Amino acid sequence: MPQGLQPGQKLARGVARHMRALGYATLEEFVPERGLRVDVIALGPKGDIWIVECKSSRVDFQTDSKWQGYLDWCDRFFWAVDLEFPTELLPPETGLIIADAYDAELIRMPGEDKLAPARRKKLVHKFATDAARRLHSLRDPRPGKDGVFLSDTIEVTQTQS
């Protein structure tokens, strides 16, 4: 079991693995606009955008007052929950994924509500920028900004100072 992940993050891990198998590239904790943060955003081979919200418990779902705001930022919207979750709580028009930390399965495909082209373009651009920046931060962390993950970098920092 991956250490230090919250229950929702474990679901997100399984979801991301399944999405990868479906040919979708994913980012976790993506911010489509200020004040909104989605658990998983997935970009498909044809530019289609899915959002998956991971709910680890009934309370986690019932205290989420923001999810309807996510519908405007994707072509399809899904919930990801574990096997224990009372799925009858979830709106029937939304997608359903059953997940654990290791994998997931798409149970119910929701209808598609296509993004306007300008918004899709903006989202794909932000997805690209965020993904590349996160990758860059891991590859070459800025001391004091990204944290230091790689021993190489510690050495570089020492050499420079």
Place this chain on the structure above:
Amino acid sequence: MPQGLQPGQKLARGVARHMRALGYATLEEFVPERGLRVDVIALGPKGDIWIVECKSSRVDFQTDSKWQGYLDWCDRFFWAVDLEFPTELLPPETGLIIADAYDAELIRMPGEDKLAPARRKKLVHKFATDAARRLHSLRDPRPGKDGVFLSDTIEVTQTQS
């Protein structure tokens, strides 16, 4: 000094740092189409795309028979070289960046040759997908495919088998 990097990769590291400071997100070793691999691709805040080829020596430049093929995949094209490089060899209409492993400086801004919208869209989509997949491979490597980078994952693999 980062260990194990080739001279060209050290230049790419400095270039990526400078691009980040300019607000561009970068990916290294990006493949715009089969048979072409660019050293650094940079995506700007307005969707503009730059390509930077890193040349560590005169020979490295003179044996590159592919660079003109890169012009079709960006709005602006640059060379990145170190201070020792004989820059008079480089075509004057191309961009020039002086770099080392730690930073870079943009010396000559080339003219812009704008990508067609369909090609830009395709490139940004591939940039997004590649960046997210690389990030995912680091975050959650698939044993035997991505290699194993994180001790968490070793544990997961052992638990699953």
